[in-house]
Amino acid sequence: MAELFARDTLSSQRWRRRLVPNQPFIIGRTTLSFPVLWDKQISSKHAQLTWNGSQLEVSQFSEAINPVFFESKPQTSFLVNPGQHFVIGHTEFLVENTEPTLPQPHRSPKTEVTIHPSEIRKASFRKTPGRIELLTEMVSKMTSCNDHEQLVTITLQQLLAGIAHSNDVVLLEQRTRKNNVSYVPIAWDSRDGYSTPGGSSQSLIEHATQSEMCVLHVWPNDPLPHGDDFTRVAGHDWAMCIPLKFQLNSAGALYLSGQRAELEGNLTEVEILQDDIKFAELVGSTFANLSRNLALERRQSQLNQFFTPGLLEGVSTDLESYLSPREADLIVLFCDLRGFSAATEEHFDQLIPYLQQTSETLSIITSAILAQQGVIGDFHGDAVMGFWGWPHDTLQRPLGAIHTAQKIVRALAGDDFLCSDSPPYAGIGIAAGRAVAGMIGSRDQVKVTAFGPPVNLASRIEGLTKPLGVPLLLDENATKRLQQDPTMPPDSFVRLGNYRLAGLRKATQIYTIKSSEITWLSNYDNALVHFESGRWTEAKQQLENVPSQFGPRTALLAVMAQYKGECPDVWDGVIERRTK
Known part of the structure; x- marks a missing residue:
């Protein structure tokens, strides 16, 4: 799977978007799906891009003011292979052909914490500095999104910003095939902004999604002897999974993992991670609600093409x-x-x-x-x-x-x-x-x-x-x-x-x-009755009083001419149409 990763070299702003083969798109400051709002050197519509399945085709618009640099030279049209990048202003665009590892089975964790989302919302943060400001910023950014991809990007970035000792965050979506349920990564981000997340815990994800609980697993952070009952995943010593229902019918989860933070004050490592669960659940539930709203707005916009205004008023939420x-x-x-x-x-x-x-x-x-x-x-x-x-x-x-x-x-x-x-x-x-x-x-x-x-x-x-x-x-x-x-x-x-x-x-x-009111229609009525009963001579006589421009008159005469004016012995009065 190919992605385009954009990052601002002057700040931490970035996004990644999945590339769909042979589906052209535009990057610029005002484009919906691929916006680069942070760089004023990028035009409102700067270049058109197309992933052909193996390379990214880039073509700069003539009205774009600043050049596109590829292989350290300004170019207006070029091909980018996976692993290569191009630059506009102070923004770097990298083509990646990577995908995070699917969830893997593993043995039990050292510590497990399972909390119902309603209980998380009742609890207070044990350590509040910075969290409230982040949540306020998050709400402002997320509610201003009018595109689902942009909403996903902001959600993942806010999770990494709010949980400082997290390394990876992955959005998973439930897929069912032949009664087998699996969870597939559909979006992700990492602390350094470009690394692909490693494996995730299948049992953790299953536990969280089946119980509809927020679940935290902690593994020993010391080197483990061979045959120990505890196994870390992807080199991380903790991971949490937050079950979600986003879009309209999508079930999935947010999966975060990383290295535990140093203990502060009287807080234990579990208490610190419980704060992280609360933050992740708040971000996740906000994302899910806004995601459903965006999907409903998009669905309503689509339905407006088919239904008259007001036809769907009063419909239940289902x-x-x-x-x-x-x-x-x-x-x-x-x-x-x-x-x-x-x-x-x-x-x-x-x-x-x-x-x-x-x-x-x-x-x-x-x-x-x-x-x-x-x-x-x-x-x-x-x-x-x-x-x-x-x-x-x-x-x-x-x-x-x-x-x-x-x-x-x-x-x-x-x-x-x-x-x-x-x-x-x-x-x-x-x-x-x-x-x-x-x-x-x-x-x-x-x-x-x-x-x-x-x-x-x-x-x-x-x-x-x-x-x-x-x-x-x-x-x-x-x-x-x-x-x-x-x-x-x-x-x-x-x-x-x-x-x-x-x-x-x-x-x-x-x-x-x-x-x-048309006077000659009675003549056609009579002609049709005679025609269907096989009295074609009488039918022709009645049709003489019907204008020649009247197409059904011509159709009756054509059938009678086909049989040279003689009604066949087997006749049911039906006119056959061989073509559409």
Whole structure:
């Protein structure tokens, strides 16, 4: 595992960050994840860096004022191997390819102290000089963090500053694989600022995390004869473990170790270390609380992309359970923009204007969904999926889906869209049925989506809008749901035909909604009945009174032409669609 270690050569300020392969990042004074606030010679955005898996690629921005020194020479672009460093101002950046040793089994300690966190908080410091000032400074620094990595860095540094005889501090995270629980180092720091911590005590960590107690182990500091019952870990004669729950669902621990301090006054070594436990627990609990707050803020920011403001108000603190995937009766809307892919290919030199135009159009779609209490389910390039029925039972007011569709259609195609000489700018498919909806993701990324038959059907129905030239189509289930609303006029929907869509075995009755009173729609209704019953001569006669621009008319004539105007002996009235 590779890390970038930054340290100020004029002070003790420093941080280390894990490097993710092929993920570019920026170092500077104002960057969130890799800030170098202490050095005024570093620009707000000084250089872009990328770890390619074996080397760190560094490229200085042209607007950065001061040079980047690598191998004692100013360079604007270069590669850094693990073990090498570069310098900007008075800050040194070192690339390391190291990882602390995983916890190891060991024999019992000479002394063990186990204290419940609530008891620690009740106790007073036996030696207070310097501790109160450090805690005050810690709260100020930690509460100003808006990035989890920065919070971790400050936490580890404050622990080393507050426990002067500690050498190493490691943040561990619980990992479960095939029912085996282990604790893996995810961040660390050391007294000298660059050494990698050695091994840690597996039994100490297990004891602390399983009992949810703060545990201290002390080993003899004299040389041990071979076969002694006590074994020190990584050359240290004491270690403590503070169990934590940080981020949203992460269980872990803080592990500190070092060489014991000299006795002062009447204090015993255990009393001194108990003071250290209290300090470590205060720092650890503050870190855990702030870490969860940052994660909740990040999660809320992510959820705001999917939910309308106020939809999550009043939710209990167990947001994860409330938004967890579950079955629900959904109305799904799938909307796809027309012509964007072809336009970008034809005008590849104007991608930015086309991207901006697409972004503005997608904003119209998402705003319409959110305005009707819908949930943004997913983005597929220039297409958007929204749904109703989760997390609240919004199907008690199903007109939200149709109002959304009408707003989108009016914005992109105008009021009279059933019979247009120009193709619609967007296609909308709506389907209803039982599906699974919920929030999936990690602590760093979240996605709200739905899975199931109505999702696939809505996508297929949207694909049908293009050959039919009708921008809004619905399946029979959605139409029935919408007709149950007392405010919906009974003659609002027009049946366009029975289609077996590509990839689906069951045929689907396809409907659209009337945009206005249209006299020739009765002719199409009659033609469709004749067509499905096999009376094609009568169907053609009725279609003569339907405008040629009406796409469903063309679809019926195309099927009849395929059979040269003669209805086949085996006919179920279903129109087959072979392509999406």
